[in-house]
Amino acid sequence: MNDTRLNISEIFRSIQGESSYAGWPCTFIRLAGCSHSCRHCDSLYAKTTEESITTREVLSRALALKTDIIEITGGEPLEQAGVHQLMTELCNTGRKVLLETGGFMPVAGIDHRVHKIIDLKPPSSGESAKNCMENISLAFKAGEELRNSFEFKMVLADRNDYLWARDLLRMQPLQQTCTVLMGVVAGELLPEKLAEWILEDGLRVRMQLQLHKLLWPERTRGA
């Protein structure tokens, strides 16, 4: 294993709260740094590096937390080149490895064993124009088995965001091929409103609430 250093915000164990793996105990490796400015970012603190440690050390600390699932998140994890080696090393241990990315960078070239949770940022984020639409094409082009390793997540703050998401799904038949997760920005949009709109329009998406925020509403990190 090489000794590339990674900029880390935190490594902790929690309950996976925001994907089709929600509810499972999971170790999170939060890489530091992100060059974007999403309005509803709930991990702004991850823009600052807490420590810079070797891949070997990251792996050792993550494995010590003894969960079957390990998620790499951020910040924007794909902005650090060393993340690819980390993902491969984690996959080699036999753990289920999840990558959560803001969706601005292509996921091409990522170890095929990694389960990719890709944000599609809505207009209220202020960063919607930067969504990497190539990721949708990559999911379509992947074979059936690999396609299951992609899921797309939209976290919506208002009706305008919802209409954007609905129209995107009508143009791109993502919901027929991949899991599409839809949730709300806490405190901005009532979950029951989103549920009504999804049912009215017959969307084939999986609605979710951020489980970690329901469990630990006061925690601002480590959840």
Ligand code: SF4
């Ligand atoms: S990409 Fe993620 S970490 Fe970066 S600003 Fe947006 S929400 Fe925050």
